[in-house]
Amino acid sequence: MPVKTPHTPTTSKKRTLRTAPRRRPGRRVVAAAVAVLTGAALLTVDAVARQLGEERFADRIAARQGGRLADPEVVIEGYPFLLGAARGAHPEVRVTADAETRDGIPVKAAVDLHEVSERSDGYAAASVDAAFTAPFDSLGAGGGQNVRLSDAGDGRLRIEAGVLGMPVVVTAELRLDAGTVTLHADSAAVGDRPIDPAAPIIDRALSKRSRQLPPLPMGLKPTDVSVGPDGVTAHAHAQDVDLA
Known part of the structure; x- marks a missing residue:
């Protein structure tokens, strides 16, 4: 009986895999540096x-x-x-x-x-x-009296003056009417005694402190006036302004 020769499996040829060349990290660093610079x-x-x-x-x-x-x-x-x-x-x-x-x-x-x-x-x-x-100090000067102006809060002006040796304190609202700033008292006191803020003497004193706003540059028109910690501010607005 013939003897069978054992089958020897053939070895397949190994495939050589080609890999893409690695990018050099130095190129990325240079590119990033160039972008930053x-x-x-x-x-x-x-x-x-x-x-x-x-x-x-x-x-x-x-x-x-x-x-x-x-x-x-x-x-x-x-x-x-x-x-x-x-x-x-x-x-x-x-x-x-x-x-x-x-x-x-x-x-x-x-x-x-x-x-x-x-x-x-x-x-x-x-x-x-x-x-x-x-600023308040530039507005309080004049009139032959020692007048001190300050911020009374809530948009009001505090006016302190001496009349016949008595301290007078008035708080007033500022209003703008046709370019003129007027004062309207809402409280007043002589010494520690409150008085009627609508009293004629208070009204006359405040009317003397009304001010006409000076002409504003660039065709600006006054729109409002307010009181703050830094002084009295006039607000203004203009349209189509030539700055030549």
Whole structure:
């Protein structure tokens, strides 16, 4: 009987797998560094351009006001600045400065210019909101009396004076009527004794302290008057303002 030769299985040829070459980590680091440096450079250029634009705007505002503004500070809103500058438009420009009225009263001016556009001869704003704050000590002077003004709270003005050696304290509401600020007493006392705030002597004293607001720049029209810790503030608004 013939002997069967045992079957020996054939060994299959091994496949050689090719793997993609690994990316060098150094390339990713370099790419990230380049991106960071590029972004930082753009931010720096934008910041420098914004500063130059704000200084240019401040110089123009100061020149327009004929020296009545001392070193105005300008903040131009909108990012990136260069995009707004290329379009010749900024959503908002805020100006703050120490100023002085024509009759010599010092004020703190805060002006918000909305939708500012650049023109060949200067700038224009779609609207302007402004607040001019006069400190109490500049308003209390005059009249030949020692008068002290301060904030009474709730938008009221506290008036302290001496009459015939007696201290008089009046709190009053400020109202704006056709550009004139008037005072209307809601409490009064002589010494420690309350008196009628509607008394003729109080009414006459307050009527002497009514003030006509001086002409405001940029065609601003007064809209309100308020009292706060820093003094008395006149609020104003204007539309379509030419800032050339």
